[in-house]
Amino acid sequence: MAPMALPWYLCLVLALLPGPSWQKGPSAMALLPGPSWQKGHSAMTLEKGHSAMALVLAPENEVPLRPTSWLPAGKLTTIHLPKGRTRRLYFTLKKKAAMMSVTVSPCDLPVEWTLIGRSLKDKGPKSLHWSSKKSVPEVWWQAPGIETKIYTYTGNAMDTYSGPSYAPASIYILRLRSKEQDTSSAVYLHEGPGPSGAFPELPPDPRVHTLGVGMTSVTLSWSPSSTQARLPQSQPSYEYCVLVNRQHNYRSLCAAREGIRREKEREKTRERKEKKKKVTVWPILKDWWWQQWDSFPDPKSPATVSDDKYGDLPCVCEGPDSVCTVSDLFPDTQYFFDVFVRDLLNGTSAAYTGMVARTHEEARPAISALREGELRWVTFRDGGSSEEFFSFRPRGWQQSGLLTLQSCRGSQRVKVTVSGKGQVLSSQAVGEDLVQMWLQGSPSYLIHLEREGTTGPVYQPASDPAGALRASVKMQTSSAYHRKGVPSLPSTLQIKSFNRLRSCDAVTLAWMGTEERSLYCVYRRRLGDKEGGGRGGKGAATGACVGPESRSDTERVLCKYFQELNPRRAVTTAVIGGLEPGVAYVFDVYLMRRWGIPVKYASKTIRTRREC
The missing domain is CATH 2.60.120.680 (GOLD domain)
Structure with a gap:
């Protein structure tokens, strides 16, 4: 058995020790563990008997001690x-x-x-x-x-x-x-000398410049590649790619692709975690449920969307032009812009020096602060802005208030929207009827008035004799202390007169009141023969926006307090004397309140008797 074992061990030693350098290294006894060496020939005998065979090995048959990688010339x-x-x-x-x-x-x-x-x-x-x-x-x-x-x-x-x-x-x-x-x-x-031509050459100024910045778009420009400038225009082999993101600039197109890929993987991981949180699984069917769930991927999941290496980025690889407008951006947001020039023939690219730009913020409208109890005429200029913004901060720890509005233009609709703490609280249209909006739950309120519809006849206040402004809405805001809701209004705003109680120098009026104690004021205005209407008519009645502040003190004839807890019986009367016989008068009644604008009743025209 011993003579037959020697060639087998000899072949193994020669395979492990290439070249003559094995003589200087460790002995075969150390390299080949096994008890058979102690029983067979010694390492010294093996070196003397077979050293000649090791010297005849060709270098091509040797096993390299380290992996050898050659770098070819002219190849990426x-x-x-x-x-x-x-x-x-x-x-x-x-x-x-x-x-x-x-x-x-x-x-x-x-x-x-x-x-x-x-x-x-x-x-x-x-x-x-x-x-x-x-x-x-x-x-x-x-x-x-x-x-x-x-x-x-x-x-x-x-x-x-x-x-x-x-x-x-x-x-x-x-x-x-x-x-x-x-x-x-x-x-x-x-x-050899000169540029390799494998990578695109950047121009002497490799920076990206901005031509214009808007709220949702940025226009970029850059110098063309030096290599492209030397090529004829009939052979377009270069194109420019523009990438935009919110994190940072990229130094290469490969880095941009890797960044997009990592972001997609992070988004998939977040969606997977959110999906696990939303799904309620029965303990017994947990394993089966997840297997069935995973077998039907969400069609909106990034895993089922085509892996576009550029994603939804605008202006990506659009050609040899060196000007690009990136649109569909968010206002008041910082973006990083990168430009890459690509060699379509060699498949290589070079990166320009990226830049950072912040889009402009949205134009914030002017917001006027409303004072406590201030009566405001809201006007719109013809051809000007069709919306106005106001702010109101109620007093008191209750943070409650009352907003009252009344439109002074019958053919034009005005919409009011009240917001607090960044949320819309109420929104409705304002017409000739009085609108009351209860404000509660916010330390401050934003009031937005927007004009709609077509123009029509408009009441012009005395403060605007030139007619440059066209009045639209009358508005007032008040802090409502210790109140829990809007004040009550009369069931009807019609004024009733009694023909039997009409004389040559006096008339009797009646109107509905409320269960709250309030002040009622009566105003009169004499009409000439050309203006006067018939008995009990409504000719030359004043508009709904004409309030006590627009009336002369000489026209006020009576003010009285009234309160009735039963709304059905809340009727009050007044006898107006000192009138001339056979003269037509226009009577107006105003409900004067602590909160909100005065409530105007419908005008009533009455002619006194000629003979008594």
Whole structure:
């Protein structure tokens, strides 16, 4: 058995120890554990008997001690860089190549790369020959040499070393290393003078400029690529891509793609977590339920949407133009803009220096503050703005108030919207009838009046004799202390007169009141013969917007307080004397309140008797 076992062990030793260098390394006894060596031939006997067979091995049959990666010239090479591990690329130059350039374009993370030239002190062992490029690294691994650092760079931007070849170098080494996490880099080797032409050349000014900034759009401009300027326009081989995001600028198109991909993955993870929170699962059917749920993906989920590397970003890769308008942006928001020039023939790209811009904020309307109990005539200029904004802060810890409005234009609709704490509290149309809106629950209120409909006859206050302003709405705001709701209004605003009680110098009026104690004032106005209407008519009646503030004190003839807890019996009367016989008078009654604007009853025209 012993003579037959020797050739089997001999083959195994020769396979593990390539070349003559195995004689200087550890013995076969240490490399091949096993008790059979103690029983068979010794390691010394094996070296003396079979050393000649080890010297005849060709370098092509040797197993490299390290993986050898050659960098070809004139070809874009993408290399994966594991975190913390150094990757090496080897290359040699032609004898006639006096110049060279090495370009490294990291994807999205900083990469440390170094270009080294190694020169051999003497030729390698005679047992190894330069039969092929595959064996060249084995030569300098085993032969003494000197390494010279030619260039080094650390960063995530594309960088190029360009210079003369290193004459003493027998072989060049390109070392690449990523310290943060796994990434990739594109490498390109060019032999000879001049630019390589593999990557687009940026112009002398590689910055992106802004031509205009609006609320929802930004217009960008940049200088064309130097390479594109040298090419005829009939051969468009370059295009520009514009990317916009809210996080940061990107140094390469590859980094932009990776950033979009990571953002989609984070969005999918968030949606998956939200879906798990919303779904209620029975404990017994939990496993079965989730299996059925996962088998039917949501059609709106990012997983089912086509993986567009540019997403929904506007103005992406639209051609050779160097001006672009990015629209559909949000007002008052900061955006990062990047421009990339792409070589369509080589599939490479270069990044311009990105810029940051903030869109303009929306035009905020002027907001007028309303004082306590202030009566405001809200007017709109013809051809001007059709909306007005007001703010009101009620007094007292209750934070409650009353807003009353009345339209002074019958053919035009006015809409009022009240907001508090950023939410709409109430919204309704304002007409000739009095509108009361109860304000409660907010320390301040925003009142928005918007004009709608067509124009029509309008009451013009005395404060606007020139007619430049057209009155539209009368409004008042008041703090309502210790109240729990809007004040009550009369069941009807009609004034009744009694023909039997009408005389040559006096008339009797009646109107409905409320269960709250309030002040009622009666105003009269004499009409001429041309103006006067018939007995009990409504000719020349004053408009609904004419309040006590617009009446003369000489027209007020009576003021009285009235209160009746039963609304059906809340009727009050007044006898108006001191009138002239046979004269028509217009009578107006106003309900004067502590909160809100006065309530005007419908005007009543009465002619006194001619003969009594």
